[in-house]
Amino acid sequence: MPRPVALITGASAGIGVELARIFAAHGYDLILAARREDRLQALAAELDTTVLCVPVDLAKAKGPQKLMDAVAEHKIRIDVLVNNAGVISTELMLEAKGYALTNLVNLNCRSLMELTHHFGRKMVDRGYGRILNVASVASFQPVPGMAVYAASKAFVLSLTESLSEELRGTGVTVTALCPGPTRTEMADAFADLEMAEWFLADPKSVAREGFDALRSGQVIRVPGLANQAMVNWANYQPRWLLRTLGGLASRSAALFRQRE
Numbered sequence: 001m002p003r004p005v006a007l008i009t010g011a012s013a014g015i016g017v018e019l020a021r022i023f024a025a026h027g028y029d030l031i032l033a034a035r036r037e038d039r040l041q042a043l044a045a046e047l048d049t050t051v052l053c054v055p056v057d058l059a060k061a062k063g064p065q066k067l068m069d070a071v072a073e074h075k076i077r078i079d080v081l082v083n084n085a086g087v088i089s090t091e092l093m094l095e096a097k098g099y100a101l102t103n104l105v106n107l108n109c110r111s112l113m114e115l116t117h118h119f120g121r122k123m124v125d126r127g128y129g130r131i132l133n134v135a136s137v138a139s140f141q142p143v144p145g146m147a148v149y150a151a152s153k154a155f156v157l158s159l160t161e162s163l164s165e166e167l168r169g170t171g172v173t174v175t176a177l178c179p180g181p182t183r184t185e186m187a188d189a190f191a192d193l194e195m196a197e198w199f200l201a202d203p204k205s206v207a208r209e210g211f212d213a214l215r216s217g218q219v220i221r222v223p224g225l226a227n228q229a230m231v232n233w234a235n236y237q238p239r240w241l242l243r244t245l246g247g248l249a250s251r252s253a254a255l256f257r258q259r260e
């Protein structure tokens with residue numbers, strides 16, 4: 001019986017590294033993708049499983065195709081696709097560089113969609129497969145100050161929910177993991193927001209929740225009680241209130257930074 005294979009994007013840091021460790025510990029062979037090959041190789045050397053490292057910039061136009069080609073070249077059948085790679089922008093939208101925002105959308109949305117479309121079709125043909133899309137608590141409401149990031153994660157959640165219904169009865173499931181702030185390199189981007197250290201989740205436990213949700217075929221998983229309470233509260237508020245409170249929070253954070 002061949003070992004199952006999981007393809008994990010963004011496996012050179014943070015939640016992606018922890019996901020790779022969990023899948024390896026559960027008997028999966030791995031395909032790890034990210035730009036920093038040295039990091040991927042170091043992780044591969046640590047893991048007691050067969051690993052193919054694919055250095056690739058998934059925000060580039062041909063990035064996702066390069067990854068698909070690498071998988072096809074090695075004739076590997078993907079049982080699990082984990083779309084984890086992502087970047088954030090914490091500037092006001094019009095103050096951010098245009099190319100950085102395009103890069104964000106290309107990675108967080110376009111690449112995720114193309115990989116899901118390609119590998120999802122193969123899974124349906126086989127009648128089995130699991131897809132894990134890493135979204136965010138920012139998927140559930142507008143976030144002034146992170147406008148494009150929050151919009152990209154709303155895309156991921158909406159896509160995942162619709163697709164989960166389109167895939168009903170096919171043997172293929174799709175799950176959105178929606179973490180809150182988590183202690184990774186990405187969290188350095190909002191370190192100046194004076195976020196209490198205890199508020200940041202451990203990437204290992206976030207990855208564990210993602211793995212469990214994927215295995216049970218759950219459609220949406222929000223790790224942590226505080227995040228669940230926040231998301232549930234937001235779901236029952238009018239949208240004008242959510243965006244107004246978000247705007248107030250964004251402006252007071254900017255004032256706080258100016259005074260420092």
Ligand SMILES: NC(=O)c1ccc[n+]([C@@H]2O[C@H](COP(=O)([O-])OP(=O)(O)OC[C@H]3O[C@@H](n4cnc5c(N)ncnc54)[C@H](OP(=O)(O)O)[C@@H]3O)[C@@H](O)[C@H]2O)c1
Nearest residue numbers: 010012013014015034035036058085086181182184185186
């Ligand atoms: N940390 C949080 O607070 C938080 C909260 C909610 C959701 N999330 C989501 O969780 C996921 C993982 O984030 P993380 O916190 O683990 O962040 P991280 O530590 O910064 O890791 C991001 C990963 O994405 C990869 N990546 C970035 N740009 C890429 C590109 N152009 N092509 C290919 N790979 C690229 C990075 O690898 P290279 O740099 O080597 O390419 C790295 O492996 C993201 O989707 C993020 O939006 C994070």
